[in-house]
Amino acid sequence: MKKFNLRSVAVAVAALSAGSAFAALSLDGTPTANVYASEAMAGVSASSTRSLEDGTGTDLDLSAAHGYTLGLNVQTFVRVDLSSNAEFKTTSPSAIAVDSLNTTVAATVSSGGAGESYVVFSFSPSSSTARFTTTSNISVILNSAGLEVTDSNPVTARVRVFETGTAAVNPTTSNALKDSSTKTIVTYANYLATPTVVAGALTADVSATAGVFKNFTSINTNGQSLGQIDGTVTDTSFLLNGGTAAGAGTVVTDSTVLTVTGTDFSWIKSSSEGYTATAVLDRVFLSSAANCATSINSITKTASATALTFANIAASNLTDFYVCAKPETTTAIGAQTYTYTLSYNGQSGYTPTSVSGTTVLGSIARNGTELMAPFATIRTGYTSRLLLTNSSSTESTVTVTGYYRNNAGTLQSCTGTSTSSFTLYAGAVTEIPVTSICSAISNNGRYLSLKVTANLPNASVDGVYQQFKNADSALTGYGSDVTENTQYTLIRPGSAD
Numbered sequence: 332m333k334k335f336n337l338r339s340v341a342v343a344v345a346a347l348s349a350g351s352a353f354a355a356l357s358l359d360g361t362p363t364a365n366v367y368a369s370e371a372m373a374g375v376s377a378s379s380t381r382s383l384e385d386g387t388g389t390d391l392d393l394s395a396a397h398g399y400t401l402g403l404n405v406q407t408f409v410r411v412d413l414s415s416n417a418e419f420k421t422t423s424p425s426a427i428a429v430d431s432l433n434t435t436v437a438a439t440v441s442s443g444g445a446g447e448s449y450v451v452f453s454f455s456p457s458s459s460t461a462r463f464t465t466t467s468n469i470s471v472i473l474n475s476a477g478l479e480v481t482d483s484n485p486v487t488a489r490v491r492v493f494e495t496g497t498a499a500v501n502p503t504t505s506n507a508l509k510d511s512s513t514k515t516i517v518t519y520a521n522y523l524a525t526p527t528v529v530a531g532a533l534t535a536d537v538s539a540t541a542g543v544f545k546n547f548t549s550i551n552t553n554g555q556s557l558g559q560i561d562g563t564v565t566d567t568s569f570l571l572n573g574g575t576a577a578g579a580g581t582v583v584t585d586s587t588v589l590t591v592t593g594t595d596f597s598w599i600k601s602s603s604e605g606y607t608a609t610a611v612l613d614r615v616f617l618s619s620a621a622n623c624a625t626s627i628n629s630i631t632k633t634a635s636a637t638a639l640t641f642a643n644i645a646a647s648n649l650t651d652f653y654v655c656a657k658p659e660t661t662t663a664i665g666a667q668t669y670t671y672t673l674s675y676n677g678q679s680g681y682t683p684t685s686v687s688g689t690t691v692l693g694s695i696a697r698n699g700t701e702l703m704a705p706f707a708t709i710r711t712g713y714t715s716r717l718l719l720t721n722s723s724s725t726e727s728t729v730t731v732t733g734y735y736r737n738n739a740g741t742l743q744s745c746t747g748t749s750t751s752s753f754t755l756y757a758g759a760v761t762e763i764p765v766t767s768i769c770s771a772i773s774n775n776g777r778y779l780s781l782k783v784t785a786n787l788p789n790a791s792v793d794g795v796y797q798q799f800k801n802a803d804s805a806l807t808g809y810g811s812d813v814t815e816n817t818q819y820t821l822i823r824p825g826s827a828d
Contacts, residue, residue: 355392355470358490358511365391368522370582372483373682382420383478383486383517391477391516395490397428397467398509404459407492408441408499409469413448414487417480417517419473421445426452428469430461442500451499478517486517522582523649523675523683530693531558531654535664537699538786543730544663544697545598554616554623554655557591557669558693561651580646583675583683587644589617591654592688593669597636598662606634614657615639617648623655654692666824668694700792702821704781707733707765707796715765715798717781717821721755723791729755730784733769735777755785755792783821794821 356362367383375381383391393411401407409426413419423444427435438452452471456462469490480486492509493499504510533555539546547555600611615634617627631642639656654671658664672688702719709715719729730752736742751768755761769779785792799816 355394356488356514356516358393358395358488358514362514362516364485364515364518366518366520368582368681369483369519370522370677370681370683372519375480375482377481380479380481383480391473393471393488393490393516395469395511396465396509397463397469398465398492400464401462401494403462404456405462405494406456407454407463408494408496409438409452409454410491410493410499410502411450411452411471412489412491412513413478414485414513415448416482416484417478417486418448419443419445419450420477420479424450424471424473426454426469426471428454428463429467430456431464431467432457432461434458434461441496451496453496480517483519485515485519487513488516489513521684523579526673526686527561528671528690528692529559529561530691531556532693533557533695535666535695535697537697537701537784539660541658541660542663543784544665544701545660546658547664548698551622554614554618554657556618556621556623557654557656558671559621559651559653560589560671560673560692578647579649580678582678582681583646583649584678585643585645585647586676587646587649588672588674589641589644589654590672590674590688591639591669591692592672593637594667595636595665596634596639596656598658598664599634599656601659601661604659606636611659614659615641616655617641617644618653618655619648619651621653623653626655627652664695664697666695666697698788700783700785700787700789701824702783702785702792702794703824704783704794704796704819704821707779707781708798709765709769709777709779713798713800715796717763717765717783717794717796719755719761719763719783719785719792719794721757721759721761721785721787721792723787724757725787725791726757727755727785727787728752729761729763729792731763731768732782732784733765733779734782735769735779755787789823795819796821 356364372381397407407428409428411424423440426438428438429435434457436454436457438454440450441453442451443449454463471490478486490511491499491502491507493502493506494508498506534548535544536546536548537543599614600606600608604611612632612634615632616623617630618625619627627644627648630644633640633642639654641654669692670688670690671686671692673686675683675685677683704717707715717731721727734742753761753763753767765779765781768781781796783794795818797816797818
């Protein structure tokens with residue numbers, strides 16, 4: 332039988348008081364079960380058992396009242412049954428009882444014990460004038476030997492009192508003088524709880540001083556909190572050999588990996604910087620402060636357009652931390668929702684459960700309005716224009732930028748006036764000819780895409796792109812002589828429009 336000693340597994344959960352956590356479990360009422368770390372139970376089976384140690388020497392001890400008064404100098408027999416998934420280890424438990432003369436007497440193991448799921452103790456009074464009464468206390472002592480379990484289901488125990496050894500070895504419901512009934516004495520719980528996340532909610536500012544969407548509406552020079560991960564450890568008072576308090580470091584090594592996954596983290600760098608540059612990696616960090624004023628040291632960081640990774644996180648830093656990032660302020664910040672994964676590496680004997688990457692850590696939204704015309708062109712004899720509607724009561728400047736690819740396939744801005752500003756009048760429709768945006772490439776048939784940015788609420792601005800051929804090139808395209816009309820609604824990035 333393959334066995335693993337889990338002496339360091341015992342967990343005194345926060346619900347236990349200091350007085351009850353370390354006392355013998357009384358089966359006369361409903362005991363508060365000892366809780367052991369689930370992380371230590373991976374792979375447990377009949378051929379690969381786990382040894383549950385009682386870390387203080389008393390955690391797994393049992394007690395019960397005798398529950399019946401016998402005659403003077405009459406022997407009594409006490410049977411303790413464990414659930415079928417547990418057995419006493421190679422060292423049999425011992426037991427003591429207090430008789431009517433208040434004398435403590437030791438028991439003899441009559442049957443079962445080591446390697447079995449039950450044990451029968453026989454007790455004799457201390458003298459011919461002593462007896463065992465209803466209130467005589469019986470204590471079952473495991474001598475720090477603990478129990479052997481074959482699965483991670485709860486362990487139960489039952490104490491019964493019999494008048495004869497034969498009845499104790501072959502018990503029935505009717506012949507017990509006292510029956511505690513079955514009570515749970517061991518349960519399991521994850522020591523590392525699923526973290527509580529306080530999701531970050533950032534807004535990229537369309538009117539940022541640095542440029543459109545190149546900083547956030549609330550600027551923190553330390554960095555922005557993308558989200559908080561809190562409460563990774565269930566209880567910091569869990570017991571090791573003899574009751575030594577320990578934290579998450581008993582279960583996990585100092586090599587936890589956090590990965591934050593999004594759709595666009597390019598805003599942490601300039602166009603000339605690589606993701607491995609020191610300056611870029613310095614813009615992403617973990618902090619113990621909500622305002623990102625400090626940085627947790629000794630963490631290995633990597634970054635890409637879609638992921639930020641923080642490796643070698645110490646167990647002591649898992650309880651409560653913030654994921655921070657600084658915008659470089661020359662690259663536009665994209666709207667996105669990002670998730671996180673915590674990958675733990677267990678200490679010897681522990682298999683912690685990592686946090687999957689489906690948990691949302693936070694999101695970035697954009698204020699203002701951004702619209703796209705993915706296809707536009709300028710051709711002789713055609714009118715090509717944007718019609719923008721401002722349904723708000725506020726007048727605003729709207730910026731339109733044109734992009735195209737040259738013959739080599741390289742993305743280019745329009746030659747000449749590549750970014751043009753126009754007034755978007757309140758409660759009105761504004762016409763913007765494409766030739767006003769990219770005048771330097773007028774009439775050459777070049778295909779373009781157009782991006783419209785307005786410093787107004789998203790719901791206030793709508794638009795269409797139109798292209799049509801004039802029957803008479805001298806006309807402007809507003810009359811009945813318009814032919815070959817093409818029109819589509821402008822697209823909102825990140826939406827299904």
